[in-house]
Every structure is written in structure tokens, then in C-alpha cells.
């Protein structure tokens with residue numbers, strides 16, 4: 173069952189669209205549910221479909237098309253790092269190597285304790301702050317250095 | 330109060346630390362000098378919302394507004410450079426039903442990060458610009474579609490919307506007139522293709538972001554099948570200034586064919602990456618100097634002046650260019666979205682192209698065979714070269730495949746994918762040949 177908080181938030185998103193266009197809220201509904209549960213299971217998607225009164229397949233299509241939805245568990249903290257060219261030119265590779273060594277995982281892997289998952293991202297529209305990463309989709313850290321990465325990991329208990 | 334949104338914007342939107350304002354002409358970022366740039370109070374202090382109030386209360390005719398926009402020479406800042414006044418005149422004047430207004434804040438083409446600064450530092454000017462557009466075009470509802478990765482900025486913008494509504498600049502019967510306009514923030518979640526306007530419309534409707542065939546254009550069949558005007562964030566944000574000072578004043582800021590100021594996103598190998606708002610037509614060298622020049626005392630090697638969908642330029646090509654539509658096309662590229670990616674002499678062009686090709690392959694929505702298959706093919710061939718297994722024929726193959734994507738697809742991502750391949754090989758061919766012959770980079774030896 174969707175939580176009361178999630179439903180309140182989805183209802184707020186629904187106010188943005190005509191009453192007969194509930195499907196339009198699927199992007200935010202998936203985001204809201206994922207934020208609460210960490211990732212989107214088949215059951216979560218079914219619940220979103222039921223709440224929006226749209227076919228399950230319509231929800232699946234959206235969840236699989238957009239990169240920031242996670243259809244598998246990503247640990248407590250998903251770290252997405254941009255490696256596209258503006259970031260690459262400012263040595264995002266060094267940050268990637270550092271993260272991989274320190275966490276002992278490659279891209280798309282979760283640490284054995286279930287705490288961290290590393291993802292390679294495409295341009296995040298913030299290249300002026302390169303290199304950069306995002307924790308759990310919503311918190312961006314820019315102008316990264318190896319020391320700054322260590323400090324960020326330290327904060328993520 | 331509605332659930333899910335904050336109402337105060339004062340806490341998060343601090344003055345930026347990186348940008349040096351000297352030498353800039355702040356127009357779309359006019360609040361940048363202020364302590365709380367994003368707050369309504371600041372914007373009002375700077376004369377904000379006065380133009381909206383004036384046109385609504387004085388019932389200024391829509392055709393007069395469109396004439397000003399046409400005179401201003403404002404061209405769409407999303408990349409294609411289509412004249413905004415002309416686009417506005419395509420919206421059907423009389424329509425029995427809801428017309429929509431859409432703002433495109435989905436920038437995700439590598440090197441593009443200008444609209445982000447508008448929504449986090451000067452959101453109210455965008456809101457006023459959209460409200461003026463809504464009045465002019467008769468749109469009742471608007472959406473600003475924001476790139477999912479800049480979530481903290483989404484929150485700032487949504488809070489600004491609530492502030493504007495509470496103060497009577499959005500909502501029903503504005504200033505006691507019969508003009509009503511509701512504006513909402515909506516978001517993407519990791520798909521570059523949603524920057525294409527019809528994919529963006531699909532996404533607003535809660536579908537996967539696959540571009541539609543055009544025609545019909547959004548002006549006749551847009552959001553929920555209704556007439557819709559789509560503009561870029563920077564385009565809308567220029568509107569209040571144009572109405573305040575007149576279209577001619579805006580045109581005069583720039584050069585012929587390129588009115589106004591332009592926000593340049595400068596990234597890569599410069600001392601001070603960031604956004605710089607300058608008059609159209611500024612010499613490239615001056616703009617580079619604003620960003621602190623090439624970092625670490627190195628030499629300039631190449632510039633992508635408007636984002637990867639614009640052709641790469643050698644240092645020689647770009648050094649005497651001016652930064653405007655005609656200036657850059659004369660110099661062999663184009664202005665695009667003003668996303669200037671700077672590369673110094675340690676940059677390996679082969680590896681850089683490999684990363685770009687991966688991007689287009691990954692982000693192709695897959696609808697058109699030439700784009701879906703072509704971007705994958707290009708990426709595989711370049712990877713082969715980088716792995717030391719390239720053949721000299723591969724360079725012609727890359728050119729052929731790219732030429733076959735270009736112009737044969739539903740949307741312009743196909744052309745965008747072909748441009749870097751064709752221009753990198755054209756201007757840096759010896760570097761590709763060296764890589765193929767020696768199995769390693771001419772630049773870094775690896």
C-alpha cells in the first residue's frame with residue numbers, strides 16, 4: 173500500500189493536470205514512491221498504476237525509459253557520477269577510480285553491506301561544476317576532489 | 330497550504346561563488362548582484378512584474394507585443410535559433426478550449442547548464458516572461474519542464490511559483506482582469522531526448538519521451554492535443570526586458586541577426602568555468618578571457634562552441650570568431666545553445682569523440698532505424714579504434730554512416746549525433762590516422 177505521505181504528494185502533483193489526465197502524474201508518482209522505498213519493485217509499479225487508474229504497462233514503459241528510475245535495489249545510497257565530456261575534461265575519471273577503489277565496486281554494483289551503489293551518469297546539466305555526482309537522485313555535489321569525495325562518503329552513514 | 334512544496338526561496342539560492350560579473354551584461358540574470366537573487370522581494374525591487382501588470386491592466390494588444398518581439402530579433406535560445414516573434418504568431422488566435430504554454434528547462438546536452446542558473450537565481454523573471462507569453466498567446470495553463478538531475482533547483486523554482494501565486498502574479502483574474510494563468514513545475518528523470526520539444530510534450534503527458542512526427546507542430550497539436558507554444562527558458566526570460574525597454578533596444582544590444590544578450594555556458598579547460606551573460610557578437614577571445622583563459626597556462630586546441638550538436642572548431646578557426654549566429658556560422662560552426670566546451674592541447678580528440686558517440690548511442694530513443702543502428706555502429710567503430718584495432722577504412726566508414734543518419738530521422742538528434750563525428754574527423758584527421766597506425770593516442774601516448 174502506498175503510504176499516506178506518498179499519496180498526499182501524488183495528489184498534489186495531480187492538481188497540476190486536468191482531472192481526466194491522471195497519467196500525466198506518473199513521472200512524479202514514480203519519483204515519490206522510489207524516494208520513499210529506495211527503488212521500484214514490480215509491486216510498487218502496480219500500486220502506482222492502480223492509484224492513477226492507468227494500465228500497468230503504461231507505468232512500466234515510463235519506468236524503463238527514464239534512467240533515474242531504479243528497477244533493482246541500489247543500496248542505501250546511490251551515487252551517480254557524470255562522465256560525459258565536460259566532466260571528463262576535468263578528470264571525472266580520477267573521481268570514478270577513487271570511488272571504485274574505496275568502495276570496492278564497479279558501476280552498477282552494490283557494496284556487500286548494501287550501503288552504496290555506483291552509477292555512471294550522462295550529462296546532468298551542471299557541467300560548470302564538473303566533476304560532479306548526485307546522491308540518491310536529488311543531492312548534487314560539485315567541484316569534486318578526492319578529498320571532497322571522502323568527506324561526502326563520511327557523511328553518508 | 331498545498332502539500333509537497335515549500336514556500337520560501339530565501340534559504341537555498343545564495344549568490345554563486347564561481348561567476349565573476351565583470352564584463353558581463355546581466356539581463357536574464359539581472360538579479361545576480363543581489364543578496365537573495367531568487368526571492369520575490371528582490372525581483373520586485375528590480376522592477377519585476379511591472380511589465381506584466383502594465384500589459385494586463387492597460388489591455389495592450391497581443392499583436393503589439395508580438396511586433397516588439399519581432400523587432401527585438403530574439404531567436405530561440407534552445408539551440409535552433411528560430412525567431413521567437415515569428416513562432417508566437419503561429420499560435421491560433423481563436424480556439425475554443427485550453428491553450429498551453431511550455432518552457433523547456435531540460436538542458437542535458439553536454440556543456441549546457443545555463444537555464445539552471447535562471448531557475449535558481451532569477452526564477453521570477455522567467456515566471457513573468459511566461460505570464461506575458463500566456464497573455465499574448467491566450468494560454469490558460471503553463472508547464473516548466475525541468476531536467477530531473479537538478480533537483481535542488483527544481484525545488485527553488487517551485488517555491489518561487491508559490492510565492493508568485495500568493496502575491497497575485499499567477500492564478501485567476503490577475504490584477505482584477507479576466508486574464509488567468511496557472512503555471513506548474515514538472516520534471517524529467519534522466520532522458521536527454523526529452524529536450525526535444527515533442528518528446529518533452531509526450532513526457533508531460535506521462536509517457537516515454539519519444540519525439541512525434543512533425544507536422545503537426547505543437548502550435549496546433551501540443552500538450553494533451555491542444556495548441557501549445559514551446560520556448561526555451563532563456564527565451565522567455567528575455568521577454569520582460571524587451572517589453573520594458575522596447576524591441577529595438579534589445580536588438581541594439583547585439584549585432585544584426587542576433588539580438589540581445591546570450592548566456593554562454595563555458596566548461597572544460599578554462600580557469601573559471603560557469604555561465605557568462607554577454608552581448609551577442611562578443612569576440613571569442615574576450616569571452617574566453619572572462620572565463621579566465623585556458624587553465625594551467627596551456628594552449629587552446631579546440632572549441633565546441635554551442636554544444637556537441639554544433640561542429641567542433643580548431644583554435645585557428647575560432648580565434649577570430651564573434652559569438653553570435655552569423656559570426657559562428659561564418660567561422661564554420663554554429664551558436665547552438667551557447668554551450669562552449671573548451672579543450673586544451675592535452676586533449677585526445679579520438680577519446681573525446683568516443684565518449685560523445687556513446688552519449689548519442691545511449692540517448693537515442695530508438696524509434697528511427699538510421700539513428701538507433703547508426704549511433705551504435707559509430708560507437709563500436711570508434712571504440713575499435715581506441716582499442717588499437719582500427720583500420721584506415723574506418724574513417725570513411727564513420728563518415729558514411731554519419732551521413733546516412735543525418736536528415737533521415739524523425740527528430741534532430743540524428744543530425745546532432747552525426748555532427749561531432751563528421752567535424753572531429755574533418756578537423757583532426759591526422760590524430761585519428763595516428764591512432765589507427767600506432768594503436769595509441771598521438772596526444773597522451775596511451
Ligand SMILES: Cc1cc2nc3c(=O)[nH]c(=O)nc-3n(C[C@H](O)[C@H](O)[C@H](O)COP(=O)(O)O)c2cc1C
Nearest residue numbers: 405406407433435436524525526560561564741742
Ligand atoms: C535532441 C534534442 C535535444 C534538445 N534539447 C533541448 C533543451 O535541452 N532545451 C531546449 O530549450 N531546447 C532543446 N531542444 C530544442 C527544442 O526541440 C525546441 O526547439 C526549443 O525548446 C524551442 O525553444 P526556443 O525556440 O525558445 O529555442 C532540443 C532538440 C533536440 C532535437
Ligand code: SF4
Nearest residue numbers: 694696697700738740
Ligand atoms: S532521431 Fe533518434 S532520438 Fe530522434 S526520434 Fe529518431 S530514434 Fe529517436
Ligand code: FES
Nearest residue numbers: 254259295296299
Ligand atoms: S558533462 Fe557532466 S554535467 Fe554536463
